[in-house]
Amino acid sequence: MKILDRHINEEVSSADECSTAGDLTTAFGHLERAHVLGQASTYDHTRVHWRMFKLALQMRSPREIVGQIVRIVGAATKTPFGIYPLGNTGGANVWFFKPMPIPDDLRDILNKAER
Numbered sequence: 156m157k158i159l160d161r162h163i164n165e166e167v168s169s170a171d172e173c174s175t176a177g178d179l180t181t182a183f184g185h186l187e188r189a190h191v192l193g194q195a196s197t198y199d200h201t202r203v204h205w206r207m208f209k210l211a212l213q214m215r216s217p218r219e220i221v222g223q224i225v226r227i228v229g230a231a232t233k234t235p236f237g238i239y240p241l242g243n244t245g246g247a248n249v250w251f252f253k254p255m256p257i258p259d260d261l262r263d264i265l266n267k268a269e270r
Contacts, residue, residue, distance in 0.1 A: 159268040163193045167206060179214050183246065186210065190245035191261050200230040200239065207245060222247025 166189035173182035186207050193199030204227045211219035229251060233239060242255035249255065257265065 162264050163189050163199055183210055187244035191242055194239045197234040200234045204230045219247045
């Protein structure tokens with residue numbers, strides 16, 4: 156398994172564990188980290204937004220639900236063309252195309268994955 160896949164899957168698994176424990180805010184944070192790591196892959200980008208959508212339903216957040224529907228479509232149709240803002244965490248609280256600083260630990264993972 157590639158290094159990037161492993162780290163994305165770890166964040167998704169951590170999100171699942173937090174969600175099961177009822178800590179939806181921390182779960183969403185793990186999905187945001189998975190989003191930063193996976194947004195260059197159409198599969199991972201779309202998968203993470205789908206997971207964010209399901210979590211938004213649990214959170215009963217209309218803004219996040221609608222935001223994730225739009226982002227799922229965007230991830231599936233824009234990512235194959237390399238259209239995505241680096242570092243964007245993927246939540247509805249952030250503009251779709253806003254680049255954001257990448258946390259150092261995630262930048263290290265992305266750099267290792269490029270080698």
